[in-house]
Amino acid sequence: MPGLLDTVLEKLREIYRHLDSPALREVIERAELEEYEDKVIVRVPDEYCKFAFLKEIYPLVKRELEVSLLVLTPSEDVIFELSPKYTFKNFIVGKGNLLAVRACQVAVENLRKKSLPYNPIFIHGRVGVGKTHLLQATGNKAIEKGFKVVYRSSIDFAEEVVAAIKENSLSYLRDFYKGVDVLLIDDIQFMAGKERTQLEFFNIFNHLYQNNRLVVIASDRPPKKLRDVMDRLINRFEGGLVVELKLDEITKKAIIKEKLIIYGLPVDQNIIDYIAQNTGDNVREIEGFIAQLKAKESINLKPSRGECKKVSPEEVVKEVSTFYGIPKGKILKKTRNRKVSLIRQIAIYLTRQVCNLSLTKIGEIFGVSDHTSVLYAIRKIEKLRREDPRLGEEIEFLKTKLLEG
Ligand code: ADP
Ligand code: MG
Numbered sequence: 001m002p003g004l005l006d007t008v009l010e011k012l013r014e015i016y017r018h019l020d021s022p023a024l025r026e027v028i029e030r031a032e033l034e035e036y037e038d039k040v041i042v043r044v045p046d047e048y049c050k051f052a053f054l055k056e057i058y059p060l061v062k063r064e065l066e067v068s069l070l071v072l073t074p075s076e077d078v079i080f081e082l083s084p085k086y087t088f089k090n091f092i093v094g095k096g097n098l099l100a101v102r103a104c105q106v107a108v109e110n111l112r113k114k115s116l117p118y119n120p121i122f123i124h125g126r127v128g129v130g131k132t133h134l135l136q137a138t139g140n141k142a143i144e145k146g147f148k149v150v151y152r153s154s155i156d157f158a159e160e161v162v163a164a165i166k167e168n169s170l171s172y173l174r175d176f177y178k179g180v181d182v183l184l185i186d187d188i189q190f191m192a193g194k195e196r197t198q199l200e201f202f203n204i205f206n207h208l209y210q211n212n213r214l215v216v217i218a219s220d221r222p223p224k225k226l227r228d229v230m231d232r233l234i235n236r237f238e239g240g241l242v243v244e245l246k247l248d249e250i251t252k253k254a255i256i257k258e259k260l261i262i263y264g265l266p267v268d269q270n271i272i273d274y275i276a277q278n279t280g281d282n283v284r285e286i287e288g289f290i291a292q293l294k295a296k297e298s299i300n301l302k303p304s305r306g307e308c309k310k311v312s313p314e315e316v317v318k319e320v321s322t323f324y325g326i327p328k329g330k331i332l333k334k335t336r337n338r339k340v341s342l343i344r345q346i347a348i349y350l351t352r353q354v355c356n357l358s359l360t361k362i363g364e365i366f367g368v369s370d371h372t373s374v375l376y377a378i379r380k381i382e383k384l385r386r387e388d389p390r391l392g393e394e395i396e397f398l399k400t401k402l403l404e405g
Contacts, residue, residue: 005035008067015060027052039068047073047127054190068159073284082143082151086136092258094251097130100243104138107214111147111181118241120205120215124222125245128282131218134245135184138216147181154190158197165196177204181213188219192228202233209236247281255283256290263294266393274323274397293400311354311402313365319402320347323394333367342384346395348374349381354402 002010016028031053032043044050053071061069093101100123110116123131139149152160164173177183183204191198208215219226222244223237247255256275260267275293279286321328324343331344344366351362352374359371368374385392 003035004038004040004067005033007065008033008040008061008069011061011065012057015057021056024052024056028057036070039070042069042071044071044073049073068156070155082136082139082149084140086133087140088137090258091130091133091137092251092255094248094254096246096248096251097134100134100245103241103243104134104216105141107216108138108141108145108182111142111145111214112212114212116212116214119209119212120217120237120240122217122219122223122237122240122242123245124219124242126281127220128284129245129247130283131245132186135186135216135218139182139184142182142214148179149182149184150177150180151184151186153186154188154197154201157185157201158191158194161197161200170200174200174204178207180208183208183213183215184218185215186218188217188229189221189226192226195230198230198233202230202236205233205236215240247283249276252276252281252286256286259287259290263290265290265294266390266397268390268393268397270323270394271397273325277322293397313351313355313357313362316351316354316402317347319398320350323398332365345377345381346398348377350395350398350402352378353399 012028012031012033016025019025019028027044027049030045030049034041034043042053044053050071050073058069058071061067088101088105091097091101100121103118103121104123106117107119107121123134125131136151139151142149160173161170164170185201191201205215217237223234223242226234253272253276256272257267260271260275265271275286275289279289317328317331320326320343321331324346326340326343330340331347335341335344348362348366351357351365352359355362357365359374363369363371363374366374381395385395
């Protein structure tokens, strides 16, 4: 008998053959499968693929196969339950997420009291802003206090409902959910169109709500924007606290700093700014970016000039210009401004380090007529980087970025 993985693989091949859309074909081509307990995990490269897979391909697989599929992007964890990894302690709080965090904390503090200040709490926000983390932190805190907590993504919940109907165990499922103190439902948008699931959830929700049990919901959009979700449910969501989770600039930089520390990378304001400029409002993307830097750093422990990627002087100037926020034109011209002059010397130094060009050639690029001025700049930076570890780190960072980026 073929294994679970082979069955899904075969099904995907069949779907692939019948697909007209090249974009959807590509989604399948880029997906990787792995088996995890009784589920098959579909690893897709990004959020777009995940969305396309869930919307277009998932229903086709599920129409014929009785299998639990979980579609994940590279940095998503497999979270079926609560993971102790996500806590309030390691969630950085700032303007954009303060309200949501406080609401959850206050709710947990008030569990089993006469009434909850906010219930349900509906947290919405774009991908990677920390919704799952916050939901899980809330759950972990409540567990710490001895409460019964259940975390489910709406996809898992829907599958449980379908299975319970088949096995005739709906009453068991209802009792199970009605007995919890805190119910955390993630990615509610995926309940779209699943009427039976919504109905079951609605009944469970009402029971919990009436008994003053906490329900926290995460969604990629506000309640009103949910498509194919019953009005009754949307009204319930709107009756509680609806709060958007955002990533503001200051919090973003605080998160970058924290992640640099975790990864054991140099913590430097210029590096933080640089990462902030090169990433969007998505903490997962930031983590990916830093993880890449880390990987590159370890590769670079054994640099050998001959084997390195070819880097052009233009790339060096561009990178230095972005990093220090000085226009390229200024770096390429002699100047009396001390700060700009130093940055120009760093660019000269890096060009020598990564481009394998003669001193004369480098002189031409930077508009100096003799190679001794180039040599002077290189010596000066060599000396400065020994004296100033921060400068040393910045230069190492730029070098790694140029050679491996
Ligand atoms: P979402 O569910 O909104 O897509 P996640 O909760 O999965 O986002 O967050 C993505 C990653 O970013 C996780 O690893 C999470 O721990 C981290 N993260 C998000 N927000 C913060 C924050 N404020 N402080 C620390 N880590 C965060
Ligand atoms: Mg999430």
